[in-house]
Amino acid sequence: DAGVIQSPRHEVTEMGQEVTLRCKPISGHNSLFWYRQTMMRGLELLIYFNNNVPIDDSGMPEDRFSAKMPNASFSTLKIQPSEPRDSAVYFCASSLETGGLKLFFGSGTQLSVL
Amino acid sequence: AQSVTQPDIHITVSEGASLELRCNYSYGATPYLFWYVQSPGQGLQLLLKYFSGDTLVQGIKGFEAEFKRSQSSFNLRKPSVHWSDAAEYFCAVGGTDKLIFGTGTRLQVFP
Numbered sequence: 001d002a003g004v005i006q007s008p009r010h011e012v013t014e015m016g017q018e019v020t021l022r023c024k025p026i027s028g029h030n031s032l033f034w035y036r037q038t039m040m041r042g043l044e045l046l047i048y049f050n051n052n053v054p055i056d057d058s059g060m061p062e063d064r065f066s067a068k069m070p071n072a073s074f075s076t077l078k079i080q081p082s083e084p085r086d087s088a089v090y091f092c093a094s095s096l097e098t099g100g101l102k103l104f105f106g107s108g109t110q111l112s113v114l
Numbered sequence: 115a116q117s118v119t120q121p122d123i124h125i126t127v128s129e130g131a132s133l134e135l136r137c138n139y140s141y142g143a144t145p146y147l148f149w150y151v152q153s154p155g156q157g158l159q160l161l162l163k164y165f166s167g168d169t170l171v172q173g174i175k176g177f178e179a180e181f182k183r184s185q186s187s188f189n190l191r192k193p194s195v196h197w198s199d200a201a202e203y204f205c206a207v208g209g210t211d212k213l214i215f216g217t218g219t220r221l222q223v224f225p
Contacts, residue, residue, distance in 0.1 A: 004157070033212070042217035043158075043204065056212060091157055101146055101165075101208065105157030 002026075004106035006092050012112045018080040021109045024073055025094030033103065034067055034077050035091040043091075049075065082113045116141050118207050118216035126222040129197050135190040135219050137205030147188040148206040148213065149179055158204060164188065175199070197223045 005024040013019055025032050033048040047057040049069045057067070064083070069075040079086055089110050093103040117140045127133055139145060146165050150158040162173025169181040179190045188205060200223045205216040 035215075043215040045212055045214070048212055093157070101213075102160060102163065103150075103158070103213065105159070107155070107157050 004092055004094050004104050006090075006106035006109050008109060009107065010110045010112075012114065013082055014114050015083055016081045017113075018078065019082045019086075019111060019113075021077040021090050021092075021111070023075045023077070023092030023106060025075070025092070026104055027073065029094035029096050029104070030072070031095040031097065032069060032075050033093040033095070034075070035093065037089045037091060037108070038087075046077070079111075082111075084113045087111055087113050116207060116214050118205050118214055120203075120205055120216035120219050122219045123217070124220045124222070126224065127195050128224050130194050133190075133192045133195045133199075133221070135203050135205075135221070137188045137190065137216060138186050139188065139205070139207040140186065141207050141209070143209060145207045146209060147179075147181060148208070149173065149177070149188075149190045150204045150206060150215075151175075152202045152204065152218070154201075161190070161203075195221075195223055197225060199223055 007022045031050050034046040035043050037043045046059045047067045052069045067077045089108045091105050091108045093105045095103050119138045121136050148163045149161040151161050152158045161177050162171050164171050164181045172178050177192050179188055181188050202218045202220045204218045206213045
């Protein structure tokens with residue numbers, strides 16, 4: 001099994017640009033989670049999906065952030081427009097169980113907004 | 115409110131020494147508890163989990179953790195640390211919806 005696959009591994013962009021992060025969960029997993037990791041705030045849950053449906057997006061910081069899961073094998077997290085304070089590592093994780101009682105993490109996307 | 119506290123931001127131990135990483139939680143019901151480990155540049159990997167039953171749980175890489183309800187704690191232990199254990203360790207609590215992570219403890223191991 002290839003595990004959770006995230007792309008790109010690194011993204012450097014300028015303030016105001018649109019950023020799209022991609023995630024392919026483990027085949028057969030029905031829950032998908034987006035986390036953001038920073039030194040100041042640690043690991044924060046942004047949003048999670050169950051069976052492709054967004055269940056809880058209360059962690060999405062503001063309207064500039066949006067996430068989609070058009071099918072069971074693909075999800076995107078978009079930031080538009082990006083700001084320097086969005087710089088962080090963004091992790092995608094998937095799980096077989098609803099609620100993510102055992103999460104499998106991708107290697108993350110390191111985002112730098114200049 | 116649900117929360118997880120890891121009071122130690124950074125811990126340094128010598129190789130071969132014992133280790134205990136602290137975790138305290140606040141949760142309205144019986145929690146599911148987890149420890150994850152993150153190596154540099156990598157995602158998190160599950161070390162062990164507690165759902166119910168025996169309060170002492172064994173995990174991978176020789177780690178164990180003990181659930182103490184009276185203290186709202188779930189401390190991670192290892193009797194003898196190896197240099198390869200140097201990483202960041204995260205405690206997490208959840209129910210049937212989502213996991214809440216602590217801010218992590220960075221472990222440094224000296225030879």
